[in-house]
Amino acid sequence: MGTRAGLWIDHKKTIVVAVTDTGEEICHVVSKVERQPQSAGGSPPKGRRESQRVPADDIRQRVLTEHLNIYYQAVIACLRDAESILIFGPGEAKGELKKRLERSKMGERIAAVEAADKMTERQISAKVRQHFAEQRSAVEPKRSQLHAGSGQPPHRIAVVERRRPKAR
Numbered sequence: 001m002g003t004r005a006g007l008w009i010d011h012k013k014t015i016v017v018a019v020t021d022t023g024e025e026i027c028h029v030v031s032k033v034e035r036q037p038q039s040a041g042g043s044p045p046k047g048r049r050e051s052q053r054v055p056a057d058d059i060r061q062r063v064l065t066e067h068l069n070i071y072y073q074a075v076i077a078c079l080r081d082a083e084s085i086l087i088f089g090p091g092e093a094k095g096e097l098k099k100r101l102e103r104s105k106m107g108e109r110i111a112a113v114e115a116a117d118k119m120t121e122r123q124i125s126a127k128v129r130q131h132f133a134e135q136r137s138a139v140e141p142k143r144s145q146l147h148a149g150s151g152q153p154p155h156r157i158a159v160v161e162r163r164r165p166k167a168r
Contacts, residue, residue, distance in 0.1 A: 005082035006128030009089040031071040088114040
């Protein structure tokens with residue numbers, strides 16, 4: 001059947017759940033992005049040299065973009081083997097990732113993009129399994145519809161087995 005992946009994403013972290021016939025793997029990607037860089041020291045800006053201590057907005061934006069590029073590349077690397085991808089999470093990160101997947105010729109693999117609040121790892125894993133189970137049952141016709149009255153199982157062209165190597 002292949003690997004199906006679902007992920008919860010925001011700008012700080014991503015949890016990727018890859019589901020295969022043999023089980024699931026969970027991958028965490030953590031971002032080092034600082035959304036609003038602050039000046040050195042905890043007090044509000046004062047004095048005439050404050051502009052020299054706080055980087056200009058364009059520099060901060062450039063640094064933020066560079067960090068996000070690295071972050072999204074790491075997330076996409078976790079999704080390379082996935083045949084179908086479910087993206088969900090709060091905020092803008094899911095839309096930004098979708099655009100990057102489309103630019104990297106992986107856009108046709110996106111099954112859905114959904115809004116979701118904060119979730120635990122178990123909730124994310126359950127949502128991914130449930131989504132692909134529903135998608136699978138909607139796509140695959142029932143056996144009785146395929147061969148009504150013939151009593152024969154559906155003809156298979158090939159059977160592929162995938163196994164994980166045993167840990168030593």
